Each structure stands twice: as structure tokens, then as C-alpha cells.
Amino acid sequence: MIKYVSEIIKGIISLMQGLGVTLKHAFRKPITLQYPDVKADLPVRVRGRLVMPIDPEKNDNRCTACNLCVKACPNLSIRTEKVVEDGKAKPKAAKYNYNLATCMFCNLCVEACPFGAIIMSEEYELAVRDKSELMIDLVAEKYVLKGKKEKYFLTKYKEE
């Protein structure tokens, strides 16, 4: 009998402990963001989709179609086409086909690039309506970086 009563009391105490935790939380500020309206401030190293930004000094991208990124990619998401313009020593990428569907955002291509021509952007809302839109030509896109990432790109991945 004593055991029965003491167990009831113990049960009530343990339930009260749990309820106390939830009660405490009722007076805390919410930590959630109202996502589509408010967006989180992302750190500079964040890995969104691959872009090949325009270098403002050259007014062109830095790519020379050396194919090191192609070799570094684990699942063959990148394919390039090389072109050598008349009177210029360095070759250029005529096409830089990036397959967003197979990309796994591992950053290995960015690390492989000796010229710092490509970078993982802050873009993370990547849904499209048609599968063919996932095949992106980064040269034709002429992407312009903004904000934190731009500084990161211009200094060739140095922070502060």
C-alpha cells in the first residue's frame, strides 16, 4: 500500500518536472525565422550552387578551360569546351556545362581551380520546373556575385 502511494507521488513529481520545462519555454522568445519572408544570415563559406562570376578587373571570367575541375569532380558534373581566341596566349572556356542534377556540392572543383575562377555561391533555392533547366552553361550565365561572397571571391578565398 505504502509502495503504491509513494509511486503515485513519484509519478506526479516526475510529470511536474516535465511540465515545468514546457512551462519555462512558454516565456522564452521564439528562435525560428519566418522563412520565405526572413532569411538566415549565411556564413561566407556556405556551399550553394556552383557559379563562375565575372571578375570586374578583367570584365570577364577567369576560366582557362584547363579541365582540372573536371578531373576533380567525383561524379562528372562538369564538362568544358576550350577555345583559343586570335592574338591571345591563354585559352578560354567557350562553354562550361555544369549539371546541377548530379552535383553533390562537395567543393572539390573549387579547391582544384588554380585561378579561382569558380566558387560556390549562396544560392540554395534551386528547384526548377523542368529537368533541362538543371544543365547550366556557366560562361553564358555571366554571374555577378554580391555581398560577402564577392569579397571572398575577389581576394581569392581569403577571409578578412
Next chain:
Amino acid sequence: MNNYSNIPLQASNNGADEYILNMGPQHPSTHGVLRLVLKLEGETVKDIVPDLGYVHRGLEKLFENRAYGQIIPYLDRTDYLSAMNNEWAYVMAVEKLMAIEVPQRAEFMRVIFAELNRIMSHLLWYSAYGMDVGALTPLLYAFREREEIIDMVEAACGGRLTHNYYRIGGFRQDLPKGFFDMLKKFISHFNDKVDEYEALLINNVIFMKRAQGVGVLKKETAINYGVTGPNLRASGADIDLRKQDAYGVYGRLDFKACLRDNGDTWDRCKARMAEMRESLKILKQCMDMIPEGEVMAKVPKIIKPAAGEVYTRVEGPKGEVGVYIVSDGTEKPYRIKLRQPSFSNLSVIKEITIGHKIADLVAIMGSLDVIIPEIDR
């Protein structure tokens, strides 16, 4: 209904109330696509056969066609809740094969991220387990702290779950500015949060009645089946690879393996809770001891280990994560075998569930903390 091709299970037709029931592949408490074929009598489990392979990707075969450096991102996709621990086991194997000395700062960073991942994994286990046994609130609370860790990790490596941060010879980049401030803030209040979790679910009398004495895993059974990690330590076996192998700089850190005696569902929960506290202690020490300096050793551009074989293992949040590499001296590995804890941890389920009710099966399954992509690979 008796044709379960590869499942050797049949309900007897001699008048007993036996029947076969598929639990999964789309069942919320199997945490992914796992099918458990159950033989039931009423609600009592008579026999149980797990059917694996729904997310099999052939990773081990895939590795044979990848250069050594390219394998690391794939390892994040086995146990995606503790990606850094898998990466560590792998890079350690290649470093051993090539006799690379990792800088001290990188060694401490490895411990920091491995322990952060351990806490992350245990927090997700806690919240998912709460859902399994019918408590929704723990999920919301545990995810708040988990988010904090993910933010830290994201600042360091740019990825939230698929980190791809460890490299053969060290790290991709040094820690970002302000990382230790974030870590200090996290350490300062996380212990109280663990108290909250315990008050909310683990020490709740309803939960205790549900979990105590259910799914008792004896020490001998656990060792025979190759169960590792918190599941094994909850059964009373003092095996923690961080202590036994003392890989990395774990030998210089002061912590203890979290042992329990009974090996029932509740003990497994308690063991994980205690482990989170121990991880916090390790993090605190690492923060004080970490030296300045390089994070990457001198490693040749093309990684080409000499012919030979090597096995390394680390203590992941779920148990022993092992990587066995056979190298034939080329740029690509000849064979890689992953030894991951969830497979062995799941195999013991038949031993400990038979005779329990089907509702207990959910509780036991959750307490084993298996993760499906790790079982299938």
C-alpha cells in the same frame, strides 16, 4: 501471402493465431526504408527478419573508380548524422598507409568536430526516439540545440550535413573567425539543456515504465553480435575505442566511458545522455589545449599510397566505424570495405525483441539508434 521470396519466414497453418506482418519499408519508426518482416501471434512478436537493401548504392564498388581524395564526400552519405566521424576513419586509413603526420592543430580540430557530430547525432536520436514513443515536444527542443551545432559546423565547412571537411593530411581550411566564441557559448549552456531533456523525457515516469526492463541486451549477446557504441556500453562492457585505441589526441584528454549495467532500453537512453555530457567535457578541454599553427600537412598533389592494406577505426556516435583499404599502388584504391556500426547493431534485434509486444518493438528499435543508409551503403 506466403511468398516472401528472400525472407525465410512462414506462419504455421496448424490452427495457431500466427500471421506475417510487414513493418516498413515506409514506416515512420524504422527511420528510413527498412522492412521488418514480423511473425506475430496476436500482438506478441514470434520472429523477426529485417529486409535490407532499399537504399543500397554500391558505395564500396563506386570507390574503386574514384581517386583517394574524391572518396571523402561519399562517406558523408553513409551515416549522414555524423559525417565527420566517417571521414576521420577514412582519412586516418590513408594517412596510415602513406605515413603522413597530421599537424597538432588539425588533430585537435578533428576531435572538436567529431565530438560536435556525436552530440548532433545523439540529439537527433533523442528527438526521433521521443517521436517513436509518442512524445512530440522533445523533437522541438533538441533541434534547437542541434541547429546551434549545425550553424557552427556550417561556418567552418559550408555544409550542414554533408561536411566534406577532413582532408588527407589535415583540413581543407582553418577554423573561421569567431568559431570559438560560438563554441564557448554553446558549452556554457548545453549542460543545462541536457538536464532539461532528462526531465522532459528520460526521467518521466511514463517513459520509464515503458522502457525499463524492455529489450534487455546481455553483455555476452552484445559482444557475440558485434554490437558497439553506446548500445554495448549500456550492457556493461567497458569498450570505448577512444580509450582503447586512443587515436588522435584522445590519449591526452580526460573523459570516461559511460557505462550502465542492465542493458535495457532505458539504460541505452541514459548512456547516450551521459555521453553528451562527456563530449561536452572533451570539447571544453580541446578549446583550452588547441595550439596555433598549420592545419594541413605536406601532402603530394596526387595521392598514390604504396601497395598494402590498412584498417583503421574510430568510435562514432553509433559504434565502431572502420575502414579497410587495400591499395595496389595506383591512384585509385583496389578495394575499400566499410565497417559501420548500424549493421551489427540491427542484427541483434531478433535476439532482444522476441516475446515482446509489437509496440515494444518500436521502442527497442529506436533505442538501438540504427540509421539505414549506413546499413545499406
